[in-house]
Amino acid sequence: MSDEIVFFTHPMSRGRIVRWMLEEVGQPYRTDLLDFGGSARAAAYLALNPMGKVPAIRHGDTVVTETAAICAYLADAFPQANLAPSHGSRARGPYYRWMFFAAGPVEAATTNKTLGVVVPDDPRMRGMVGYGSLAAVLDALEGAIAGRDYICGDQFTAADVYVGSHLGWGMSFGTLEKRPAFESYVARLTDRPAAIRARGIDDALLAERQQQTGQQRAG
Structure with missing residues (x-):
């Protein structure tokens, strides 16, 4: 499997923390937007995260859930981003x-x-x-x-x-x-x-979701 990073999230979730972390890491990633109670509860996603919660990432064949764990994982997976003290450091x-x-x-x-x-x-x-x-x-x-x-x-x-x-x-x-x-x-x-880039991305996604919801209700 490729080493593609897939980011499962919703713009009104703790996924905003992971989005910021991904932007700090600076590696390409693909976003898979999920709906609470909808696609987040679908069998395909539950196979990755049985809790049906976001965020989660899949990096190659490695799946990581829990926001703090994702942040720690990404820092170690991409040491060139310098987002963690070096191994062996007292820091x-x-x-x-x-x-x-x-x-x-x-x-x-x-x-x-x-x-x-x-x-x-x-x-x-x-x-x-x-x-x-x-x-x-x-x-x-x-x-x-x-x-x-x-x-x-x-x-x-x-x-x-x-x-x-x-x-x-x-x-x-x-x-x-x-x-x-x-x-x-x-x-x-x-x-x-x-951090500014991450907020801009999620704010735009949230506005788009809200607009779609409004159109569906109007229709």
Whole structure:
């Protein structure tokens, strides 16, 4: 099988993170747009991702799902893009640490806040949920980026794509507290040419989908 990258996504999904990552990588890729509950639940796609969720990528005969995993995979698959600290570097530690901190505690804490899930003020319960409290999560994340340009210091990496996307979305939708350190960090990232290109592509696809839906309703 060829080494073509096929990107399965929807413009109103976490696929926007992977789109940005793909634009940073700079390799050719083909986009396969799916509909929630429609083509994302079709047998052909479920054979790739039994969860029926987007995003996912197929690179040659390798299928990767889960946004953080896709970002980490692409960084390693295309080392020439310099989107991960070199193997053996001590910077590899914070790179993995904060990428998966965002995929775990940050994701869980913000989802619970959105759903109105309140963790009882009991040390045993807070230990059970893993993240303790949303305030503790945000304090830890602020400490990771305060006084640094990027998670790994001077090097922009896939971890910044993932962490920065969560912070940007969370502050935009009110699920994460706006803090000066978060705002300056996100502003630095979203001004990158690849981030701008990715937003333009997905915004155009979303507008096209909305127009098609409007025409179908009118007809």
